[in-house]
Amino acid sequence: MLNKLYDWVDERLDITPIWRDIADHEVPEHVNPAHHFSAFVYCFGGLTFFITVIQILSGMFLTMYYVPDIENAWQSVYYLQNEVAFGEIVRGMHHWGASLVVVMIFLHTLRVFFTGSYKKPRELNxxxxxMLFGVILGLSFTGYLLPWDMKALFATKVGxxxxxxxPLIGGMIKVLLAGDSTILGAQTLTRFFAxxxxxxxxxxxxLLAAHFIMIRRQGISGPL
Known part of the structure; x- marks a missing residue:
């Protein structure tokens, strides 16, 4: 059935060359765990992407129930976690995944640095x-406030x-994040949600699209 569907789509869109360009490429020997035990460090990038996909999918589910206003934010999270089927599991995945993705991208960055994979011709990558690291940290910071409990409120205020x-731009950053008010309120929550x-x-x-395109063009970096 799937083969027939693939053939039907391929006949109309000629997707086979595109798929082969993405999937059919050589994997260097030094990233094969069967040959080199240290190859596992090259998995950090793929694991980061895998967790990011889980974060996106679980986040899409959470937005179906979350209400981004100060009157109902906490209640909507409580309802999601205690009343919705599998809601506690999905929220737990998103909560712990937010921490795990930061750990994995940090390890991936360390691997790239210590193996010299940032050098020519991969400087732009x-x-x-x-920049991806910064975006991930930004997602973690902005998502922390959304449950609108006391812990999130005070931690966000410190942040x-x-x-x-x-220097120079600090005031503008504060207005961008918190709004015109001197205290955290409805504007802050709405902005963080957006x-x-x-x-x-x-x-x-x-950035992920650019990252993958450059990896595909340049290939996986060599060993240390």
């Missing part, structure tokens, strides 16, 4: 990777004050 201490759900994911997808 290193820049894109660092905004740290951002406000940046940044977390729309702006940063758009940047994430664009």
């Amino acid at each position: 290193w820049v894109v990777g660092v 905004i004050e740290i951002a406000a201490s940046v 940044i977390h759900v729309f702006f940063l994911p758009a940047a994430l997808l664009g």
Whole structure:
């Protein structure tokens, strides 16, 4: 059945060359765990992407129930976790995945640095990777406030004050994140929700596309 569907689509769109270009490429021997035990360090990038996909899918589910206003945000999270079927599992995946993806991208960045994979001709890909790291951290920071409990409120307040201490642009960053009010309120929650759900994911997808295109063109970097 799937073969017939593939043939039907391929006959109309000629997708086989595209699929072969993506999937059929040599994997260097030094990233094969069967030949080199240290090859597992080359898995950090793929694991980061895998967890990112889980974060996107679970986040899409959470937005079906989350209400981004200060009157109903906490109640909507409580309802999702305690009343919705499998809601606690999905929220748990998103919660722990948010921490795990930061750990994995950090390990991936360390691997790239210590194996010298940021050097010519991969300098631009290193820049894109660092930007991806920043976007992931931004997603973690903006998502922390969304449950709208006391822990999230005070932690976010500290984070905004740290951002406000940046020379020259600190005040603008604070207004961007918190709004015009001097206290965290409805504007803050709405802005964090918009940044977390729309702006940063758009940047994430664009940077991931650029990252993968460059990896495909340049290939996997060699060993240390």
